[in-house]
Amino acid sequence: MENEDFEAILEPVRAFIRREVVPAEDEIEETDRIPERLKKQAAEMGLFGYAIPEEYGGLGFTMTEEVRLAIELGWTTPSFRSMFGTNNGIAGQVLVNFGTEEQKHRFLPRLASGELVASFALTESEAGSDPSGLRTKAIRTGDHYVLNGQKRFITNAPDADLFMVFARTDESTEGTKGISVFAVDATSEGVTIGPKDAKMGQRGAVTAEVFFDDVKVSPEDLVGGVEGEGFGAAMRSLAKGRLHIAALCVGLAQRLLHESVTHASASKQGGHPIAEFQLVQAMLADSHTEMYAGRAMVLEAARAYDDGTDQRLAPSSCKLFCSEMVDRVADRAVQVHGGLGYMRSVPVERFYRDARLFRLYEGTSEVQRVIIAKLLVRGAGK
Numbered sequence: 001m002e003n004e005d006f007e008a009i010l011e012p013v014r015a016f017i018r019r020e021v022v023p024a025e026d027e028i029e030e031t032d033r034i035p036e037r038l039k040k041q042a043a044e045m046g047l048f049g050y051a052i053p054e055e056y057g058g059l060g061f062t063m064t065e066e067v068r069l070a071i072e073l074g075w076t077t078p079s080f081r082s083m084f085g086t087n088n089g090i091a092g093q094v095l096v097n098f099g100t101e102e103q104k105h106r107f108l109p110r111l112a113s114g115e116l117v118a119s120f121a122l123t124e125s126e127a128g129s130d131p132s133g134l135r136t137k138a139i140r141t142g143d144h145y146v147l148n149g150q151k152r153f154i155t156n157a158p159d160a161d162l163f164m165v166f167a168r169t170d171e172s173t174e175g176t177k178g179i180s181v182f183a184v185d186a187t188s189e190g191v192t193i194g195p196k197d198a199k200m201g202q203r204g205a206v207t208a209e210v211f212f213d214d215v216k217v218s219p220e221d222l223v224g225g226v227e228g229e230g231f232g233a234a235m236r237s238l239a240k241g242r243l244h245i246a247a248l249c250v251g252l253a254q255r256l257l258h259e260s261v262t263h264a265s266a267s268k269q270g271g272h273p274i275a276e277f278q279l280v281q282a283m284l285a286d287s288h289t290e291m292y293a294g295r296a297m298v299l300e301a302a303r304a305y306d307d308g309t310d311q312r313l314a315p316s317s318c319k320l321f322c323s324e325m326v327d328r329v330a331d332r333a334v335q336v337h338g339g340l341g342y343m344r345s346v347p348v349e350r351f352y353r354d355a356r357l358f359r360l361y362e363g364t365s366e367v368q369r370v371i372i373a374k375l376l377v378r379g380a381g382k
Contacts, residue, residue: 006065013045014072021076028204029350032196034083042084042114049112051088052096056108058088063240063305067247067298074251078354079204081248086156087111089244090362091118091164093237094181098224107162107183119160121151121184121210122234129367131166131234132175138167138182138217145169145222147182147190147215153361157193157208160186165212166234169227179230181223190215201353239315241362243305246318247298249326249358252351253291256326256333259348260284263337274336283332291329294322313375320368323358330355 024035042048051066052058061069066088073081086092092111095104110116126133136149147167154163163184170178184191194209219225223233261284264275274280301314333348334341341348359365 001060001062001065006061006068009046009059010069010072013047013069014075016041016045017072017076017080021080025077025347025350028077028079032203032206034080034204038080039083039114042080046112048084048087048114049108052092052108052112056096056104057112058108059112062302063243064299064302066244067302070244070247071251071254071295071298074248074253075255077202077204077350078248078252078357079202082155082202082205084114085244086120087114087116087118089241090120090234090237091162093240094120094164094223094233095183097236098181098229098233099183100223100225102220103183103223111162116161117156117159118162118164119154119156119210120237121154121157121163121165123153124149124151129363131179131231134166134168134179136165136167136212137171138165138169138180139171140169140219144219145182145217147184147212147217149212151210151212153197153207154210155205155207157210158196158206160193162186163191163210164223166230176231178228179234180227181230181233182217183221183223184212184215184217188215188217200356201350202357238362239312240305242319242368243298243301243315245358245362246294246301246315246322249322249355250291250294250298252355253287253294253322253326253329256329256348256351256355257284257287257291259346259351260287260333260336263340267338280336283336287329287332290325294318294325297321313372316363316368316371316375319363320365320372324365326355326358 021038024038028034046059049058050061050069054060095107111118122131124134124136126135138145138147147165149167163186165182165184166179167182168178169180190213192211197207264280264284265273267274297318301318304310304314330352334352337346337348340346343349
C-alpha cells in the first residue's frame with residue numbers, strides 16, 4: 001500500500017478512537033460489551049480486515065503498517081481491538097497462510113467485512129502456550145470427521161460464527177505431530193458455548209469454553225485439505241500475533257504515560273504540581289524511556305518480518321519486552337496517581353488490570369524466553 005493511502009486510513013482511525021471509543025470506555029467496562037455502534041463503525045472503516053489480503057476483500061496491510069495501526073488501537077481499551085483482532089490475526093491468518101483457494105474465497109471476504117466473526121480454538125486445560133498436550137480429536141469416519149473435545153479461554157466464542165479448531169487427527173502421534181485444523185461452523189450440531197468467563201480485566205473482550213460433542217465436519221473444512229498441518233499453522237499465526245500484541249502494548253503504554261503526565265501536571269501537593277517533584281519525574285522518565293524502546297523494537301521487528309529476515313526471534317523478543325514493559329508503566333501510572341489510582345473512577349486503574357493479560361496470552365513471557373533461547377542456541381551451531 002502506498003504511504004499516502006495508508007496515512008489516509010490511519011488518521012481517521014486515530015481520530016475515531018479518540019472521539020468515539022475513548023468516551024465509551026466506562027460504558028464498555030460497565031456492560032462488558034462493545035456497543036453495536038462502535039462495531040458497525042469499525043466494520044465500515046475496514047478494521048475487520050486490515051491484515052487480510054486485498055484480493056479477498058481486506059486492506060492487505062504489511063506488518064509495518066499493522067504494528068502502526070496496533071499502536072493507535074492501544075490508546076484505548078484493549079477489548080475494542082479484540083473485537084476484530086482474531087479475524088485479522090490468529091484465526092484469519094490460519095486461512096490466509098494455509099487455506100485452500102476455495103476456503104479463502106468462502107471465508108475471508110466475510111471475515112474482512114465483519115459479516116463473520118472467527119475464533120481461534122487452540123487452548124485446552126493441558127494445551128496452552130505449548131499445544132503438545134492437545135487432546136481434542138477429529139477422527140475420519142466414512143465421508144466426514146467426527147470432532148470431540150473441549151477448548152477454554154476462547155476469545156469471542158459467544159459471538160463467533162466460525163471456529164478455527166485444532167484437533168489431533170492421528171491418534172498414534174504425540175506432542176506437536178498429527179495436529180490438524182478445521183474451519184467449524186458455530187451453528188453445527190454438537191457445538192456448545194459455555195458461560196461467559198469472569199475475568200480480572202479487559203471487560204468487553206468476551207471469552208468462554210467451547211465444547212465439541214460428536215460434531216460432524218466435512219473434509220472440505222480441513223484447512224489446506226491436508227492433515228497434520230495444524231501445529232505449523234498455529235505457530236505461524238502466533239508469531240505474527242505476538243508482534244501485533246507487542247505493538248498494542250506500546251500504544252497502551254503511550255496512553256498510560258499521557259494519563260500520568262496529565263495528572264502530575266494538574267495535581268498539587270503543598271501548593272506545587274507533583275510534576276515538579278523529582279521522584280515523580282523519575283517515574284515519568286522511566287516510563288517514557290521504556291515505551292520508546294519498545295516502540296523502536298516493534299518497528300524494527302516489523303521491518304524484518306516484512307523482508308523475511310526474521311519472523312520468529314524478533315516477534316518473541318518484542319512480545320516479551322513490551323508485555324513486561326507495559327505492566328511496569330501501568331504500575332507507575334497508578335503510583336503517580338496515588339490513592340486516586342486505586343479508584344475505579346480513573347482510567348489507569350482499569351488499564352492496570354487490562355495490561356496484566358498481555359504477559360499471558362499468545363504465549364506467556366516464560367514461553368517467549370524458551371523460544372528466544374532455543375533460537376539463539378540453534379543459531380550458534382551454524
